[in-house]
Amino acid sequence: MTARDPNPPSRGLRRTKDDVVDAALSVLDRVGLPDLSMRRLAEDLGVQPSALYWHVASKQELLAAVSARILAPVALRPGDPTDLGRAAVTLGHRLHDRLLAHRDGAEVVSSSLALGLVDSPVHDALRTVEDSPAARVVADAVTHYVVGVTFHEQQRRSADVWGTAASEVSLTASSVDSTDDGGFAAALALIAAGIAAWQESVGRPLDA
Known part of the structure; x- marks a missing residue:
């Protein structure tokens, strides 16, 4: 044989x-x-x-390609807001949805962003609204906030599966069904309000 x-x-x-x-x-x-x-x-x-x-060439290059695939749909579309603040909020929600669409999506993307192996689509999209140092600061704020908060959210979900999450953050049937996003939308709105206040001011530029 x-x-x-x-x-x-x-x-x-x-x-x-x-x-x-x-x-x-x-x-x-x-x-x-x-x-x-x-x-x-x-x-x-x-x-x-x-x-x-x-x-x-390596697993990290593979993860960068995976990150690019996850991020590809994050863009502004016809009919979307054309002012910096509301466009940033729209992109923040789309980035959040894309990261949540894949298990450990935020961790994968965070690593690729940190190593400079992939670009944030928020930067590219906001550049079409306003190509300025201020727009880059806004893009940084939205990207870091959304990736960070989604990373924590996915970690809590994993910890809940393994039974290691603290009781106050563990998932329940009611919390899964709830439309409350834990303040995510409110935080993006706060960022937008800060952008609008800066734009209306005559003081020190955001990027000074």
Whole structure:
């Protein structure tokens, strides 16, 4: 009897980088970031782990591509507000929704942003509203707030699954069904109000 090859060749399927990113997002949603390994991803794709490196040089580059995919829909659309404050709020909500759409999405994106491997779509979108140092400060504020608060939100959800969350933040049936967003919308509105107050003032520029 012929021994089974523990490292069989790939099944002849030609994979693209899009296929790899699609599969990575699927694995991320199923098992979370800690268990998203190149080996597990290769098993899902039916290839050898070494085949993945034709498309990405490292796991961090893979996560950057995943981050870019998560962030891609965050943009201003026809009919959206055209003033800096309301546009920033619109983008903040869309960024929040995209990060929540994927398990550990905020952690993945946060790492890629911190390492400069992906750009914040909030910056690109607000640049179409106002290309100024002030708009960049606003984009920074919205990006850091939304990514940070969503990261904490997803950590609490994971902790609740494992039963390690404090009782005051653990999820209940009523809290899941509640429309209260824990102050998220109010905080974005506060940012917008600060932008409007600055724009109306004649004092020191926001970016001075």
